[in-house]
Amino acid sequence: MAPVSVPRRLSALLVLLATTAVISLPWAVLSAEADLTFGPHEAHYEVTADSRLTLDFGPLGKLLLPAEKHLPAGLGLAIEVGEIPVAGDSDKESPAAASERRTAKDAGPDDPSGGTLDALGGDVASYALLFSSPQTQIDQIVEGLTRDVLTRWALAVAVLSGVGVALAFAFGPIRPGDVWRVLAGRELIAIGVVTVLAFGGLGVAALNRPDPLVPDPAFAGTPLEGGQLTGRLGGVIDTGVKAVEDFAAKNDEFYGGAITDLHAQWDERPLTGNWSARGLVPGPDATSGGIGANVSTFVFGSDLHCNVGMAQVLGEVVSLSYADGYIDGGDITMTGTSAENYCFDVLDQELPEDLPKVVVKGNHDSTETTDHAKSRGWEVLENSRAELAGVTFFGGPDPRRTVFGSGPQLETGLTADQYAQKLRQEACSTDFDIMLIHDARIGAPSLRAGCADYTLSGHWHRRVGPEPSGLGVRYVSSTTGGALADSLTPGPLKMDAELSVIRIDDRTKQPIDMQIITVGPDRKVTVGPWIRFPEPVPLVAQPPEGTSAAA
Numbered sequence: 001m002a003p004v005s006v007p008r009r010l011s012a013l014l015v016l017l018a019t020t021a022v023i024s025l026p027w028a029v030l031s032a033e034a035d036l037t038f039g040p041h042e043a044h045y046e047v048t049a050d051s052r053l054t055l056d057f058g059p060l061g062k063l064l065l066p067a068e069k070h071l072p073a074g075l076g077l078a079i080e081v082g083e084i085p086v087a088g089d090s091d092k093e094s095p096a097a098a099s100e101r102r103t104a105k106d107a108g109p110d111d112p113s114g115g116t117l118d119a120l121g122g123d124v125a126s127y128a129l130l131f132s133s134p135q136t137q138i139d140q141i142v143e144g145l146t147r148d149v150l151t152r153w154a155l156a157v158a159v160l161s162g163v164g165v166a167l168a169f170a171f172g173p174i175r176p177g178d179v180w181r182v183l184a185g186r187e188l189i190a191i192g193v194v195t196v197l198a199f200g201g202l203g204v205a206a207l208n209r210p211d212p213l214v215p216d217p218a219f220a221g222t223p224l225e226g227g228q229l230t231g232r233l234g235g236v237i238d239t240g241v242k243a244v245e246d247f248a249a250k251n252d253e254f255y256g257g258a259i260t261d262l263h264a265q266w267d268e269r270p271l272t273g274n275w276s277a278r279g280l281v282p283g284p285d286a287t288s289g290g291i292g293a294n295v296s297t298f299v300f301g302s303d304l305h306c307n308v309g310m311a312q313v314l315g316e317v318v319s320l321s322y323a324d325g326y327i328d329g330g331d332i333t334m335t336g337t338s339a340e341n342y343c344f345d346v347l348d349q350e351l352p353e354d355l356p357k358v359v360v361k362g363n364h365d366s367t368e369t370t371d372h373a374k375s376r377g378w379e380v381l382e383n384s385r386a387e388l389a390g391v392t393f394f395g396g397p398d399p400r401r402t403v404f405g406s407g408p409q410l411e412t413g414l415t416a417d418q419y420a421q422k423l424r425q426e427a428c429s430t431d432f433d434i435m436l437i438h439d440a441r442i443g444a445p446s447l448r449a450g451c452a453d454y455t456l457s458g459h460w461h462r463r464v465g466p467e468p469s470g471l472g473v474r475y476v477s478s479t480t481g482g483a484l485a486d487s488l489t490p491g492p493l494k495m496d497a498e499l500s501v502i503r504i505d506d507r508t509k510q511p512i513d514m515q516i517i518t519v520g521p522d523r524k525v526t527v528g529p530w531i532r533f534p535e536p537v538p539l540v541a542q543p544p545e546g547t548s549a550a551a
Contacts, residue, residue: 025153029149030048037341044079045080045141045145048076049074051122053066053076054272091209097371140341220442224464234455250491251491255312263316264525265319265525295503295504296324297317298323298503299320301328302478303362303458303459304331304479304480305332305489306489309490309492310482310519313497318352321501324356327358327393329362329459329477330365330459331363331438332365335364336368344373348376348378359381360397360438361546363459366411379393381396383423392434394452395435397417398437398439399415399416434453439457453470453473454475458480464509468537478496479495479498482496492521492523493519512533516528
């Protein structure tokens with residue numbers, strides 16, 4: 001008997017792979033599931049074949065929505081809504097953490113919610129984010145379920161193909177004379193069983209469609225139009241939907257108006273600062289929106305605290321300023337839970353996909369937040385360097401994590417003062433241009449030692465500088481989210497929100513000047529004049545050892 005040729009074996013293998021792929025795809029799709037979030041909740045998602053979006057709130061009941069507009073081929077999606085995750089599980093503060101909290105009082109407010117945060121209002125705000133930026137939640141769901149479908153599909157193809165190859169080795173290649181025996185044998189039975197199981201589920205589901213939905217009139221004119229409620233939710237939904245709808249409408253109206261005013265004010269802004277001392281002149285494109293030769297432009301924000309409305313404004317400023325990169329001083333979220341990754345995703349979606357972005361963890365973020373940022377392609381400073389548009393940034397995460405009701409927790413075992421000294425030692429042995437940290441106090445030892453020329457930070461919710469500090473220069477950004485203590489941050493602003501446009505000399509890598517964009521509670525936007533960055537103290541002018549310096 002002549003051996004089977006390699007081309008024939010390869011063809012047979014390709015046919016086998018294609019067959020198993022077709023057979024296993026329906027199973028992979030209909031068994032897909034993912035653990036993600038839904039608004040402020042943890043949630044478990046499963047693909048179904050009932051052409052419905054089913055949100056299961058447990059004892060409260062279910063929300064049923066038609067899925068024809070969102071999913072193809074009669075597919076549906078079941079969402080089991082879980083708890084709202086709470087960061088931290090300790091009711092007690094360590095002595096070091098208590099000391100950190102007392103010290104933080106001198107730096108200004110840093111908790112946007114405070115102890116008087118209204119829980120119901122917080123939930124309404126979180127649900128309203130789904131109305132304002134639903135595409136971010138949809139993208140998260142599609143990505144999670146697609147990943148699970150592909151994983152299951154690849155596993156099924158590998159297993160079924162492996163079984164086929166094993167049978168081929170066990171029984172040998174099939175010759176023309178063996179065709180009838182194969183068709184009458186167990187192989188045909190096995191293939192038939194697999195095919196029936198794979199496609200039969202689809203047929204049964206199609207023949208057993210649930211009864212049509214009975215739309216709830218409370219949803220008329222809302223994104224949930226056509227939905228039906230079951231259980232106890234039906235008795236309270238009128239008030240809840242109205243509250244969420246009103247919140248979302250006010251949010252969209254407020255930030256839509258702010259963006260309109262931003263465009264109007266941008267046309268009137270000062271175009272240049274005093275660059276003569278740096279030997280720089282604006283390039284020919286300065287009047288058309290660009291900045292000019294030998295200069296890079298960065299937008300700097302900090303302490304957004306889940307205000308997705310201001311994320312939209314920030315994205316507009318990045319676009320209008322032709323920014324070369326985005327810098328974030330931390331506290332993108334409020335407690336750093338996995339559900340709040342949604343807030344980060346909205347910010348990420350508002351920025352150009354190819355824009356270089358760098359961030360440090362704030363005390364209201366967590367390692368979950370920064371791990372998620374890495375997965376989205378952001379540079380995360382963790383006692384490390386990152387280069388954006390030719391400028392090298394160095395910095396590290398805030399060692400604390402502030403959670404509601406339990407005060408700051410020390411994630412690394414170091415207090416802020418201890419970590420500041422550790423960062424100073426690393427800064428003195430690292431080559432970089434600008435230090436990025438969340439709390440300016442953590443960068444102060446590096447400035448005093450002359451190991452950092454410039455620091456950018458946030459945390460204090462008030463602007464400081466740019467001003468000389470130690471042997472360098474510090475700039476503390478106010479809150480980009482308008483995070484007022486003891487108030488909800490999402491929604492229309494309750495205090496001024498600020499972000500900065502910073503121009504950096506491409507040759508020296510030193511900041512030249514900056515412009516502050518302020519959005520007020522009245523939706524009015526102010527674009528300030530260009531503020532000159534002072535230069536670091538030269539070595540010959542350093543104060544003698546022991547002389548006090550500004551911190």
